[in-house]
Amino acid sequence: MTAGITVDLSDPVPPYEQIRRQLSSLISVGLLEPGSRLPTVRSLAADLGIAAGTVARAYKELEQQGLIESRRRNGTIVVGPPQAPDGTVRADAAVISAVDGLIRTARDARVSDETLIDLLRGRLASKLDS
Amino acid sequence: MTAGITVDLSDPVPPYEQIRRQLSSLISVGLLEPGSRLPTVRSLAADLGIAAGTVARAYKELEQQGLIESRRRNGTIVVGPPQAPDGTVRADAAVISAVDGLIRTARDARVSDETLIDLLRGRLASKLDS
DNA sequence: TCTTTTGTATCAAACTACTGATACAAAGCT
């Protein structure tokens, strides 16, 4: 499954950006812990059925973002989430279970996945303040 | 403000898709009620500083999606949320409150908005089955 | 009927992105 990364070629969002986003969220949320090794650009590209350069671009941007780090022969490892300055432990188990609960609720209500994402985006935009 | 629509040219997501998403979420969430008139393609394009054809494409896709409808001279109006087939009244109250709860949880955990969307997208993709 | 407004369609040019291939650079392993 290569960490559950997926790419939708019919999505207007370019593949390298889809990969970058998914890895970014996995790291930020703690599902990929610091020290974890990411799949090699070639193997991930092969699994996804895309070109290696596309995966390489996603990795490059993630490295510039400070989320991952490239040792040459050692592959690419997770450095850590951008936040989590001290002992906050990035305790996002609650967030993950809330997301899963939302997915269940949405599917019970026959709300499509895309609509659900749009809905979340809309609610976020209307709550700029805390 | 033209309904608060914004476009970020530095975003890898193409502008027509940014517009489509924002309008889709505004409609799905009820902030644009059925019957509302959208700005004309020319005026919205002018306000955003982009070409009319780009806005037209967003409108076209929204119409194919069933969210809006084009009267020729009357402009473009909101038809309604995609679901709500019969009397279900688009009963997404549960979904909306679940979304709001998720947002609260995420912000308590200091998870950024973009990360939250990425996380939801990742969890949806990894749950193709029910 | 004529004019105006609005959505739709088309076109070529420019730009970006993805691909597939190839080559190179770094670093661990034998």
Place this chain on the structure above:
DNA sequence: AGCTTTGTATCAGTAGTTTGATACAAAAGA
């Protein structure tokens, strides 16, 4: 040292998107 793995870089070809312009179609209003 030599080999292998891995990330990085480059290239030409293809495809998708935006732009700016233009033209057309439909429909309301004078």
